[in-house]
Amino acid sequence: MDTCLALDKFGFPDTEVYHAVVSFTELSDHELIAATREGEEEAFGVLVGRYRNPLTNYLYRMLNDYEEAVDLAQESFVRVYFAIDRYHDKYAFSTYIYRIATNLAISEIRKRKRRKLYSLTGLFQFDGNEDKEFQPQDEKALPEDDTITAELREVIEKAILALPEKYRVPIILREIQELTYEEVADVMGLGLGTTKSRISRGRGLLKEKLGQYLDVE
């Protein structure tokens, strides 16, 4: 644990620091925000540590670009930090930061569309054109299990990226980030009914695209 590494000037564990950091990890998100407002930088560090992986994962699934995902995730935290006085605990912090990240991701996607930028990963090419017809690859026997996983992963990722924004955001939040319907609705600023409808429609589109991989017989 990081907290055990806090040493005083004699090289012994600094109990004051230790207790302070331990207590931060036990605080709720809102309490950490309040502590950050009072100048406790470590509290914000705990908050970043708590959400960096989910946020990076979410943005990666939105953009399929790891560097961009990390960049926007960091930018999300920076925006939270500088607007911390305006933060209102009416919503969950997760909702707040996901909303910031969503806005940044959508902005980036639109920027790419304008520039017709090609974003490539090691696995496949995504040109940001969500209307592009999705063509699943032929199902065939592959020599190794890990290759099958990679192949399948590619197909699933491609199918998600081919979804229009309005379906992609709720699908990733709900199905991959495992937020509740209510949380997804809050992030998107939509009503619960509309959110459920979009998730349902998004799942329908995914089933169309991934039909041959859904073994239901």
Add this chain to the structure above:
Amino acid sequence: MNCSSFQKEYEGGSDLSAGGAAHLRNCDECQRFVREEEALTGLLSKLPGIQAPGDFQAGVRSRIASGRGALSPVWGMARILLPSAAMLLIAGLVVVNSGLLDSPEANIEPVAEVKDNISIPDKNLETDIDQERSPIIESNSKEPVPALESKAADYGKKVEQDLRTRQDERLRPARKDDSGGVQSLDQASEAAVVTNPPGLNPERVIKPTQRVPEKPFTAKEILGALGVDAEWKAGKLVVKSVAASSIGDMSGIIAGDQIRSIDGRKVSAGTMSKGRVNGQIIKVRREGKEITINIRSN
């Protein structure tokens, strides 16, 4: 309950009602729907979680630190003023260097101090004029004045001629052309169009340049540029041979290496992003170990 109501209830995420459960037991279509839904959920759950890099926290701190600097009022003001000052300076230099200050318009001056209330001189002006009545002759003349009265007479004629010419048009500023004559601004602008170099000719249509889209390269092509011949075997990119004394050879790539990534991008049969992939760092698997190879260009 019909199928549509059941599917709506199922997608709602809450437990099925007694009616819903009964419908599911007797409806093949809805049973298939549920199996598809479960299969899709299972498929999506297979996606691996993406982790933030180890220096994520440091990156956030660094950005916050740089953002703090920007929030300083002095720096904030300087950030606005400095670019403006630089722009003004550049604009000034451009104006001075482009010779705009030497343009015909810059030489415009009132025609020999002719005023609206001036009257056409009498025919006998040249005989009546004297030094006191025409001080302008001396002030505008850059040449020595050998015979003042003679100059005055010439001046009188010139003024008379000018004023008669201008009776049919508005009194307007004029410029002295290179030959010492006077032209109107309209004449000057016409002359400017005619004498413009081709690049400045307003009638010349400049076609917008068309950018040729950059062609992304495949991993094999990138490796080929390094003298490395690789081929795909069972989904793996394996080095077949390395040209002697090639960049790949000097960097330490050997036959049998499995290429894992190029510049952090995992290799695939597809193309790789040009601009982001330069073939500078190549990760290979050799004898079960991951090795990072820094490409040496010399």
